[in-house]
Amino acid sequence: MKAIPLVNLPDDYRYHFGPLLIEAYQQHGPIFAAHGGKIVYLIGPEANRLVLVSQRHKFSNHIGWGTIFDVTETFGNGLLTMDGEEHDQHRKVMNPAFAVNYMDKYLPIMNRLIGLHVARWAEQEEIDLFQEARKLTFDIAAQALTGLEQSDHFRELFTLLLNGPAVRLPEEEYRQWVASLEQQLQDLLLPIIEERRHHPTDDLFSILVQHRDAEGRPMSVEKLIAHVNILLVAGHETSTSLSTWLLYLLIQHKDYTQRILQEQSELVGERADPTLDELKRMKVLENALNEAERLYPPVANGPRGVLEDFDFHGYHVPAGTFVFYSILASHYLPEIFANPTVFDPDRFAPPREEHKKNPYALVGFGGGPRICIGINFAQIEIKALASHVLRHYTLEVVPDQRIAQVYSVTGWPVEGIRIRVKKKAL
Numbered sequence: 001m002k003a004i005p006l007v008n009l010p011d012d013y014r015y016h017f018g019p020l021l022i023e024a025y026q027q028h029g030p031i032f033a034a035h036g037g038k039i040v041y042l043i044g045p046e047a048n049r050l051v052l053v054s055q056r057h058k059f060s061n062h063i064g065w066g067t068i069f070d071v072t073e074t075f076g077n078g079l080l081t082m083d084g085e086e087h088d089q090h091r092k093v094m095n096p097a098f099a100v101n102y103m104d105k106y107l108p109i110m111n112r113l114i115g116l117h118v119a120r121w122a123e124q125e126e127i128d129l130f131q132e133a134r135k136l137t138f139d140i141a142a143q144a145l146t147g148l149e150q151s152d153h154f155r156e157l158f159t160l161l162l163n164g165p166a167v168r169l170p171e172e173e174y175r176q177w178v179a180s181l182e183q184q185l186q187d188l189l190l191p192i193i194e195e196r197r198h199h200p201t202d203d204l205f206s207i208l209v210q211h212r213d214a215e216g217r218p219m220s221v222e223k224l225i226a227h228v229n230i231l232l233v234a235g236h237e238t239s240t241s242l243s244t245w246l247l248y249l250l251i252q253h254k255d256y257t258q259r260i261l262q263e264q265s266e267l268v269g270e271r272a273d274p275t276l277d278e279l280k281r282m283k284v285l286e287n288a289l290n291e292a293e294r295l296y297p298p299v300a301n302g303p304r305g306v307l308e309d310f311d312f313h314g315y316h317v318p319a320g321t322f323v324f325y326s327i328l329a330s331h332y333l334p335e336i337f338a339n340p341t342v343f344d345p346d347r348f349a350p351p352r353e354e355h356k357k358n359p360y361a362l363v364g365f366g367g368g369p370r371i372c373i374g375i376n377f378a379q380i381e382i383k384a385l386a387s388h389v390l391r392h393y394t395l396e397v398v399p400d401q402r403i404a405q406v407y408s409v410t411g412w413p414v415e416g417i418r419i420r421v422k423k424k425a426l
């Protein structure tokens with residue numbers, strides 16, 4: 001069989017990731033290797049379907065997220081990095097707490113925190129939307145999923161773990177640094193675990209603490225903490241990035257935002273907060289959210305370890321290979337999304353529905369049985385934020401700043417996005 005084509009990405013590829021992947025796709029087709037041949041990229045709806053659905057048993061998240069992206073060492077083996085039977089069992093336990101109607105329980109927390117945080121944004125001359133959105137989405141995830149009321153220290157610990165130490169440390173010192181942060185996280189979570197054992201509530205943490213396996217055994221403290229870690233990390237980094245880009249795009253596209261406001265007044269009117277049912281019915285806003293997900297997917301690539309050989313487009317990929325199904329590149333394919341670099345939310349509305357003509361074309365939340373478990377949580381949260389901000393505030397981007405997405409494991413606006421927020425006159 002032919003050798004998989006090798007692509008050389010420039011050193012600064014993380015700043016131009018989408019265009020570079022599309023260039024490689026146009027030259028070589030939907031499969032090529034990069035990073036010195038260490039990673040094979042798979043691009044487009046057909047590839048996504050293969051990895052996420054039809055041959056998913058041949059791929060390992062544990063090797064992908066755990067080894068390539070080093071998630072397991074820092075945060076433990078949570079849902080994202082589990083494989084096979086173990087994954088399916090744990091996912092089954094958590095699924096009910098992420099069903100769309102369960103969001104009714106989280107919505108009052110979301111609305112309360114959105115109101116509080118955004119009011120503070122307006123008290124300042126200008127804010128970095130990305131940094132502020134991070135505080136907000138973390139607080140929402142921490143309070144909704146674990147019931148932790150005071151989340152400042154918790155958030156600082158997570159931010160440190162995600163960003164790494166300020167200076168590069170020798171390996172042994174780095175390990176000690178991570179271990180000390182993990183110990184502090186554990187000290188924060190242990191009392192909540194104890195509390196939930198004796199006084200269960202209906203949040204996700206309680207569901208996990210109360211769960212018993214077929215032999216009647218509870219989850220170990222180590223597993224409980226790994227789950228909470230992964231849920232909070234996966235649940236706030238990505239939502240921070242996507243909500244920032246959505247609001248930024250809406251400031252840029254005032255005509256479209258007028259249509260969202262029209263929808264808001266029809267659905268919510270003068271009431272302070274939308275209900276879950278109203279949020280679900282906000283299609284004009286939803287199409288803008290889909291478009292932000294397409295243009296700025298928070299996760300650029302889904303990493304996997306190959307467990308069993310497979311063939312794709314005339315190439316043979318052996319077990320032991322590392323692959324990325326590329327979310328970012330799939331979203332910029334011109335044969336799927338017309339004028340892919342243009343902000344055009346109506347591409348998701350009937351009759352065009354470009355994403356439906358090609359299943360697994362829009363994969364910002366992954367797809368198949370392992371689709372992001374937090375998709376409903378994130379979409380409701382971001383819609384509630386946009387609804388609140390657009391109805392009650394005016395936003396303006398501070399001029400003369402560099403606004404660009406950069407990618408590591410997740411993507412974020414490299415220098416943040418500074419905006420001015422003003423309360424609308426009544």
Ligand code: HEM
Nearest residue numbers: 080234235238239242299302364365366370372373374378
């Ligand atoms: C805008 C927000 C979000 C985006 C773009 C996003 C994106 C993703 C993607 C792409 C995957 C699949 C990765 C793969 O196939 O390798 C995923 C999985 C996952 N996400 Fe999210 N996510 C978001 C929000 C959330 C939230 C709010 C939570 C939890 C509260 C969460 C928890 C998880 C977990 C636990 C998994 C692993 C699921 C499994 O493997 O069964 N995510 N997410």
